[in-house]
Amino acid sequence: MKKVLLSIAIISVSIISNAQTQGPNSPAAATESANGCLACPGSDWVNYTNAEANDNTNTTSGLLAHPNSGPGGAFFSRYLYVSNFGFTIPATATITGILTEVKRNYSGGSVGGLGVKDSVVQLMDSLGVRIGTNKASNTPWTGISTYATYGNSSDLWGATLTPAAINYSGFGVAVMAKNMSASIYTADIDHIRVTVYYSNPVGTNEIMSQSSDVSVYPNPATSEIFIKNNTETIQSITIFDAQGKQVMKQEIKNNETKLNIGNLESGIYFIETKTEKGVERKKLVKK
Secondary structure, eight states, rough: HHHHHHHHHHHHHHHHOOEEEEEEOOOEEEEETTTTTSSSBOOOOSEEEEHHHGGGGOEEEEESSOOHHHEEEESBBEEEEEEEEEEEOOOTTTEEEEEEEEEEEESOOSSSSSSSEEEEEEOOOTTTTEESOOOSSOOOOOSOOEEEEEEEOOTTTTTTOHHHHHHSSTEEEEEEEEOOOOSSSSEEEEEEEEEEEOOOOOOOTTBBBOOEEEESSSSSSSEEEEEESSSEEEEEEEEEEETTTTTEEEEEEEEEEEEETTTOOSEEEEEEETTTTTTEEEEEEEE
16 A cells, blocks of 8 residues: 555656746736837737736737728737746746637627637747747637637647746737628737646656745845745745856855846846755845
8 A cells, every 4th residue: 555655656746747827917018019100000909008917907909800901900900919928937848739718799789790800929039029820710709898709728829938948028918800801899808817737857856846935035136135035944046037047056055145236237037046955946035
């Protein structure tokens, strides 16, 4: 019986250590293509920052009847870009899938017809360039605001995705809507969120800890920080920048240490502390 229980425990540890997720995360930035250009093709998104939160407040794009177009308007929208999702994927991880959810509906128009559909649902790289497969669905939007899902835990969207690229503030999603009806419709988007699935090549003693044993203070900090583990001896401390690049590493054998971070540029960093029980990750703001 003990051998059976031990085997089960080892299997459980392996699952935890290899399959991990972050999200769903909301964007901290939103804009549209050709912002402010009245002569540019596609209909404007109004109040596009409304797509940053699930609060029943929409960003909208008025779509002319298909296939009409005119100055500042068309039967399709401009690109709605959302980015800066705040991911902190470990630099050693392998991305296995991306799930994007768009909470949207249509309004106006008349009953029936093809109505509003996706034209583009695509990932953006760290430079804001659309990459990979266009996941636009041919299913018409409904009049009720609901999340539509694109991708899954094993779908890389036909793109090469690295932790550094996903952690970067420019990584995001581009959405374009189109009106396939003879009536004028409005495309409404309330929220866009992203979940990242990844595997981390860690052993059974390097499981990402979900505990709160580690303290980092002061935070925000300017020149030095103290890192303390209340229960375990810290073996090493590694600091990564927001792009997942290692900027500092120190081997120690203590429960508490002081680090000088005065030479780091202002911004967001992530501190990994390793003990015999695993690795815990904390966010640090450098002023």
